[in-house]
Amino acid sequence: MSSVPENTSPRVTEVDRDSAVQRLQEAFAEGVIPQDEMHARLQTALTATTRDELASALASLPAEDTGPTVVVNAVGGLIHRRGRWHVPRNFKVNSRMAKVYLDLSRAVVEYPVVNIELHLGYGWARIIVPPDATVDHEELTAEWKQPVYKAPRHSGAKGPRVRIFGTMGHGRLRVKHGRG
Missing domain, CATH: 1.10.8 (Helicase, Ruva Protein; domain 3)
Incomplete structure (x- = not known):
């Protein structure tokens, strides 16, 4: 027994x-x-x-503000965000063959945690985070190549935490920190 x-x-x-x-x-x-x-x-x-x-x-804390969610559904092409754009708390990309380029280094990031959910069959994703951000990509499942991310030597950890999760088939994720 x-x-x-x-x-x-x-x-x-x-x-x-x-x-x-x-x-x-x-x-x-x-x-x-x-x-x-x-x-x-x-x-x-x-x-x-x-x-x-x-x-x-x-227990008994007020409900957490989950913030807005932006969902991008594409078959292919380029999903591109850079410059001074407002980063939603939750950003979800669904695509079979798209290339994803998200530059958060000059963006307006209003949330302490930003969730980026990727579901890519083919294609690649490049994400540039603010210099003081922390990155968590352990919940991303990659079938072909593992994500490439090199944490900075001097992490201030005062910026937002960027959570990257989801699934990637035959693509690759590259994450790097922008310049300060």
């Missing part, structure tokens, strides 16, 4: 934990939770191993 653990809640990733800490800090700054409660909730968030434990640290 084998025993299966009762707690089957998915495990917490560092991204989940960081996001929870950020939500707690924002709630504290807005006066939603007092300092002593903030300390206890932070401790819970930082030691959580499952999503249920993490959710308990965030």
Whole structure:
């Protein structure tokens, strides 16, 4: 007879934990939770191993602003954003053969976390992030070539966190930091 653990809640990733800490800090700054409660909730968030434990640290907080979502559906061609454009919190690209070029280095980024969801069959994606941004691409599944990203030596981590996830078939993702 084998025993299966009762707690089957998915495990917490560092991204989940960081996001929870950020939500707690924002709630504290807005006066939603007092300092002593903030300390206890932070401790819970930082030691959580499952999503249920993490959710308990965030219980009773106001709903998170998910921000706008921009969805681009294309069969092929070039999806190109650069210059001074407003980056949505959630940017989703669905394409079988498109080339994606997103330059966030001079863009207006109003959110602490930007989610870029890519679903590309063929083609490539190049993303240029602000110099002080942090990048998380571990949730991107690539069938052919793995993403290319070199983190800067001196990461200030004061800028936005750019989450890149989704699926790429026979293409390649290249991520780099813009110049400061």
